[in-house]
Amino acid sequence: MAFESLTEREKAILQSLIDYYIAMATPVGSRVIANKYKLGISPATIRNTMQDLEEMGLISHPHTSAGRIPTDKGYRVYVDTLLEPEELTYFEEEQIKSEILVDYAAVEDLLEQTSRVLANVSNQLGITIAPRFDQGILTRINLIPVAEKKILVVLAVKHGLVKSVLLEAESNVKTEALDKAANILNERLCGLTLGEIKNSMEQRLKDDSTADPKLIKLFLDSSENLLNFPETEQLHLGGTTNIVDQPEFKDREKLKSLIELIEEKKLLAELVSAKGIRDGITITIGKEIERGEMQYCSLVTSSYRAGKVSGTIGIIGPTRMRYAKLISLVDYTAKLLSEILSK
């Protein structure tokens, strides 16, 4: 739809209305707009324009004789054409830096911390997802005997990311046999991305004769397990309590279904990375998110890079959120994170 066709007045009113609504969380009437924003027109005129906006589906009435509130579509227009990003304050930037730039033992910790910072600054739910391993370049495979019949496979990927998976062998395996197999695997697979390995592993390993074929077979059979990285554990959330306070979740049922979703991290991860990795900020509003539990939420996400691989960070909150600010926040944080991880 060509929303550039909105008149200047319509734009101004829509913007004022949404700004006010975001700040106050209460339906906004014509009088408020006339008073707070000096548009030089009377409440009556504003009312007329508001009727037009309502017909276009950008705002709506909770009931006769309450003020208007934005619809998802209204937010969409606001975000796409009206909003002017609100820069982070010096203080906020310093806060983010100081809280993220601490020593971290593993990338996991860094991401956990980042999710908290996002939550604190935004007063919403902060979310971080570890880089997708697919594009990561394998630097080394290790096979470690952990217990009888149990082998730990450690996949090390460039830039400090590590994934370990436990495999169960059919029979006891000797350490030497493991070492031999590991050698072959390293020889033939290192330097490739995990995605490439997943596709071509069978080819690359078939004509070997030095390693125990049983082991190689086990390895191949487990490729699903090894190379399919469920996003489950890689997701970090901070600030769950923030949403408990939001007026939009006064309704118990809504709160419950959202918390349920939060606990189902797998689903959530899929949802957040659904849009795929792309540069810059992505905003998804209300029903645009394909999940009933989140129909009253919006998502502001961005991707970050760690060498060749990239992950996603973002913020989840009610559709009534401070987009102007949060865009800056997510953007700044994503860039900072990329910087840290690429050094």
Add this chain to the structure above:
Amino acid sequence: MAFESLTEREKAILQSLIDYYIAMATPVGSRVIANKYKLGISPATIRNTMQDLEEMGLISHPHTSAGRIPTDKGYRVYVDTLLEPEELTYFEEEQIKSEILVDYAAVEDLLEQTSRVLANVSNQLGITIAPRFDQGILTRINLIPVAEKKILVVLAVKHGLVKSVLLEAESNVKTEALDKAANILNERLCGLTLGEIKNSMEQRLKDDSTADPKLIKLFLDSSENLLNFPETEQLHLGGTTNIVDQPEFKDREKLKSLIELIEEKKLLAELVSAKGIRDGITITIGKEIERGEMQYCSLVTSSYRAGKVSGTIGIIGPTRMRYAKLISLVDYTAKLLSEILSK
């Protein structure tokens, strides 16, 4: 206090009252007890006894002319002397078995799943904590070069438990040097418990000459990091939504502070394992838990073993919980878990 000194009648009434209150979540009056439980005495008599119980601090009045509700102390007496465990139904046992006895790739997954089962069956919050590594016997150390200057240390402990920590070296380290160091470490530390290692590592490694001293030093310096296992990541929670529904958390603030605690997994883990590992069921009621956020909650926990190490599982819910049932549930599940992990 000698609560064995309660008369038979007082016991019967206290028990009936608590049973009823647990089931209905509403203050219970003398008439209800007279009707529902055939004690052969009239409401008036019950009222008199109830006054006595109140004086002893076992039950209380929300206000004049509401029924009585149990106090923490009342629950204590109930749990210690009155309650008769309610066995799990055949159906429930089957459910637990079928949901826990699935293939699992890592112990983590098993525990995650267990926390869910606990939550589902109890309709409360299920919690599992991974075994404390301290008592675990080290089976192997691996040093893996992950990136320039970055070394992944993998500690494998008996019974399929694995812990990996990333170390940062001061300068680039050659693979051969790493292998050499790993050999020494394995030679001198395998077969010991991690606790022993923590205490005596310095002794055991000092007189070595074959490995790069810088590496050994790095290893020693990082011992805190390596051998101090924060319980943070090892805690699994299931069923957060269950508590949202509990009438005791209708108050927003209470709910919020509890969710906050849940997010602070570290704190929660400390709290739950505070009682230390002991055999059998441990029950902690209301204010007995030393944390304001949980003053309206109770904890039913038990430990499980995985070879030489043990961890904790349990249930968190409002003090008004079905102790009789939950005790059986936690007990059964802990034993099942021990069985699985010791096979």
Add this chain to the structure above:
DNA sequence: CATTAGCACTTTGAATGCAAGAGTGCTAAC
């Protein structure tokens, strides 16, 4: 003398009605 019936009293919670406030939508005037 422990038990119980009876009754006055208290408190809650749900239902009701009412008035104030906020805001719209229309019409007619500017």
Add this chain to the structure above:
DNA sequence: GTTAGCACTCTTGCATTCAAAGTGCTAATG
């Protein structure tokens, strides 16, 4: 095209009422 004015609607808060639940005491009872 814009605005003032006004009737109308819907929500919200508040006070009132009323029944229900339950106690605590007193006096009667076996």
